[in-house]
Amino acid sequence: MSALRAILFDIDDTLFSTTEFARHARRNAVEAMIERGLKLDADTVLRELDEVISEFGSNYAHHYEKLLQRLPPEALAGLNPSLVISAGIVSYHDTKFQELKPFADVAPLLADLRAAGMHLGVVTHGWTVKQAEKLVRLRLLRFFDPLAVIISEQVGISKPNPKLYAKALRELDLPASEVLYVGDNPTHDIAPPQSLGMRAAWIKRAAKHDLAGTGIQPDHVVEDFEGLRTVLREVYGIAV
Structure with a gap:
């Protein structure tokens, strides 16, 4: 040899642990979007987000835009979608800064x-x-x-x-x-x-x-x- x-x-x-990190960061992102006013429960939104990622790939740059396009209109009633998306993105990156080890x-x-x-x-x-x-x-x-x-x-x-x-x-x-x-x-x-x-x-x-x-x-x-x-x-x- x-x-x-x-x-x-x-x-x-x-x-x-990419898998565990991504799971936690995505949940934090979804919860931040709900805090911003998104009218759905976290598990429902996460299932839809997982489907988006499966279809478009983990490196796709617009997961959250695609996510909101797929949610029922009443979930975004009275909201500015760009602010909801931004809340999710900021929370995801905050998790990355704090927990990527x-x-x-x-x-x-x-x-x-x-x-x-x-x-x-x-x-x-x-x-x-x-x-x-x-x-x-x-x-x-x-x-x-x-x-x-x-x-x-x-x-x-x-x-x-x-x-x-x-x-x-x-x-x-x-x-x-x-x-x-x-x-x-x-x-x-x-x-x-x-x-x-x-x-x-x-x-x-x-x-x-x-x-x-x-x-x-x-x-x-x-x-x-x-x-x-x-x-x-x-x-x-x-x-x-």
Whole structure:
């Protein structure tokens, strides 16, 4: 087995709980809209918002405008829709400023890996500014090689295209056999890097994706970054 010289990470539901954060931030946004006068209960509005996000995607810029278009007219009677939307957006961003934090075991392992001389990077799917902002707000950017932060929109290649991972290998100037990828989505984060000869670890604590029926076999399956630490120490001999 080749020595491991670099580790690349997914962001969402790998470095922090995207799913839990988004759920909380959206509820806060809906409650702020109701405080502004929206005449519906929070659960009803959240169900409609979830449907909007499912249809238009999480990176769509006008979720709340679409949401109000779908609600019954009486829910907005006597209200200025732009003020209702603004209340939701402000509350969402206030939640982001206050609560966007990495999993507790992430920064300690990244710090130890850097101290051990490992190259660290990110391969992530999403809008450039949005994904970069997450790394800054999570206060993790200092751990990663700047040129090895690969964002799909920025390079014009989307997961699960293996070319996205090949771009990271070129930036690191390392062969695939010396690089490990860590992510939570088997289809996007395990099979594509493996197809290039990289090793891949599936981190499953977010419980959003399952291996069942995929035919995908990760090189390692871990619950969290403490489990990853054990693999790196016992399998690869890295002093962490």
